[in-house]
Amino acid sequence: MTQTLPPQAQISQPGIEAEMDPRPEFEPRFPGVGRLKGKVALITGGDSGIGRAVAVGMAREGADIAILYLNEHEDAAETVRLVQQEGQRAFRMAGDIGQDDFCRMAVEQAVTELGRLDILVNNAAEQHVAEDPLDISPEQLERTFSTNVFGYFHMTRRALPHLPRGGAIVNTTSVTAYKGSPTLIDYAATRGAIVAFTRSLALALVERGIRVNAVAPGPIWTPLIPASFDADRVSEHGSSAPMQRPGQPWEVASCHVFLASADAAYMTGQVVHPNGGTIVNS
Incomplete structure (x- = not known):
């Protein structure tokens, strides 16, 4: 492993972007051309990391x-x-x-404030390192699935009555769904569940004209990294990828923007892989 970042760690999840060094790069690299003009997007975990980059990227469009x-x-x-x-x-x-009640209130308030809902981006997630599978407590397992799987279900169920024909759902999963992770077993399991959720929901919503796709990032420089790992492991983040560096949030968010737009009109049930070159064969 080689150093790719300054050593650093944060004490709690989901992590604070303002405390990261260097700051993640979120800004789109190209001017917008109105691909999402007149649309409203709701993004979970939209405050920082990939979610922030998606928010800015979709706003630019x-x-x-x-x-x-x-x-x-x-x-x-x-x-x-x-x-x-x-x-x-x-x-x-x-x-x-x-919490389903929060999801219901959030969708209702977003629609009230912004007038409609066309795009749902299920992105919020948490992960907890466990060096031994026996260290994964029932409480940790339930918490990880509550955020990473149940949260996606709750948000989708509450958003669907508002999504029109032509609407889109984009789920964030992970390369760990395909290659696994010996120290993130519960997290990887949730990411695999989201792949199956994406494919199944896509088939269920074809007749409604709502597309469902996913993005499976590799090692990306987001607040979740210093909030999950010790300083030494953070300093080597992304070095095992074929590109030998961590990706930046903007390099992932462009996939979400594409999948939400009419450019991806013939895509549903698919997963895009911005992972630095890891071949997953699926």
Whole structure:
């Protein structure tokens, strides 16, 4: 392993982007051309990392943005500012997507504030390192599935009545769904569940004209990394990828923007793999 980042760690999840060194790169590399003009997107985990990059990328393409987040208020406020800087309206709300009541209230308030809902991005996630499978407690297992799987179900169920024909759902999964992880077993299991969820939901919604796809990032520089691993492991993040570096959030968010747009009109049930060159053969 080689050093790719300065050693650093944070004490709790989901992590704070403002404390990272260097800051993740979220800004799109190209001017918008109105691919999402007039649309409204709701993004879970939209305060930072991949979620922030998706919010800014979709705003640049003309969408108004609602972001949901757990408790990272300063990061969320900055993302709202960035969306508004792109000339779009923004709404934010804090809470736990593992709770169905919160998901119901969040969707209702987002629709009230922004007038409609066209795109749902299920992105929020948590992960916890366990060197031994016996260290995964029932409480940790339930918490990881609550956020990473149940949260996606809750948000989808609450959003579906508002999504029109032509709407889109984009789920964030992970390369760990395909290659596994010996120290993130419960997390990898949830990511595999999201692949199956994406494929099944896509088939169920074809007749409604709603497309469902997913993005499976590799090692990306987001707040979840220093909030999950010790400083030494953080310093080597991404070095095992064929490109020998961590990806940046903007390099992933462009996939979400594409899948949400009419450019991907003939794609549903698919997974895009911005993972630095890892071949997953699926």
